Amino acid sequence: MVIPMKKPNSVCESKSLFMLLFASVIGFVCPACMQDGHLKILRYTTKTNFDSNIRTVRVPLFKNSTFTPGGGAGQGLENELTLAVIREIESKTPYKVVNGNTPADTELSGSIVNFSKNIINRNQLNEIREAETNLAVQIIWKDLRTGEILSRPRADVNKGTPVALGGDPHVQPDTTPVLVTSLTSFIPELGQSITSARKTNVDVLATQIVAMMEIPW
Numbered sequence: 346m347v348i349p350m351k352k353p354n355s356v357c358e359s360k361s362l363f364m365l366l367f368a369s370v371i372g373f374v375c376p377a378c379m380q381d382g383h384l385k386i387l388r389y390t391t392k393t394n395f396d397s398n399i400r401t402v403r404v405p406l407f408k409n410s411t412f413t414p415g416g417g418a419g420q421g422l423e424n425e426l427t428l429a430v431i432r433e434i435e436s437k438t439p440y441k442v443v444n445g446n447t448p449a450d451t452e453l454s455g456s457i458v459n460f461s462k463n464i465i466n467r468n469q470l471n472e473i474r475e476a477e478t479n480l481a482v483q484i485i486w487k488d489l490r491t492g493e494i495l496s497r498p499r500a501d502v503n504k505g506t507p508v509a510l511g512g513d514p515h516v517q518p519d520t521t522p523v524l525v526t527s528l529t530s531f532i533p534e535l536g537q538s539i540t541s542a543r544k545t546n547v548d549v550l551a552t553q554i555v556a557m558m559e560i561p562w
Contacts, residue, residue: 394559395438402440403449403489404431407482408456422457422547426482429551430455437555450490455554456483456522460546462539465530477530478539480546483522484554496523496557525553 407430409423430453431442443449459481466475486496527549531537 395440396560397439399440399450399488401443401447401449401451402434403443403445403447403452404434405445405452405454407454410456410458411460422460422480422543425544425547426455426457426550429547430554433551433555434558438558440558448489451486451488451495453484453486453496453554453558455485457481458483458524459526460543473533475530475532476539476542477528478542478546479526479528480543480550481524481526482550482554483524484557485520485522486558494520497521523557525550525557527553 404427407423407427411422434440434442434453440451457480459479461479462476463479464473464476466473468474484496485494487494527546529542529545529549531539531542
């Protein structure tokens with residue numbers, strides 16, 4: 346014999362069912378709450394991929410060793426790349442970029458070491474059919490509070506080598522910069538040029554640099 350469930354016939358019974366359902370949801374969610382207020386269910390979490398102990402980043406104008414007095418394809422790249430990196434930091438990270446006169450938790454500095462064009466293919470008239478541009482920059486991200494170099498390669502991080510200035514005054518941080526490169530091809534016959542390739546190089550590098558600022562898994 347099947348006994349039909351009784352439908353709520355009053356406002357009080359409806360509220361009781363709602364509260365029971367609400368309590369069940371809270372009981373499921375609360376164990377997944379972390380101390381920092383984020384949720385963690387299975388392997389997924391709402392926590393950011395960036396270090397929450399860092400709030401501000403100083404980004405000085407990048408250096409450009411490819412600049413020549415007579416101008417050239419690399420002229421002005423330091424301005425474009427610095428601005429692109431700042432935009433990427435402020436749009437993809439919780440960090441705030443501050444100017445050079447303001448105290449900051451960390452500093453991200455860079456130096457452009459190469460910008461070159463290579464011809465891949467020519468047509469029958471000896472005109473460029475396809476070429477590529479290569480942009481390379483050396484990056485150092487430093488914690489100004491401890492002296493730690495945050496941009497060290499992941500392999501070096503696992504070695505356990507001291508990098509902070511605190512503790513032993515004879516220990517110096519490993520200031521080896523990280524080399525980041527971007528290779529872009531362009532086809533003049535399709536309306537592309539070294540200018541458009543250069544912009545792509547800058548955008549790709551800015552994305553890669555900011556991705557390096559994420560916490561290692």
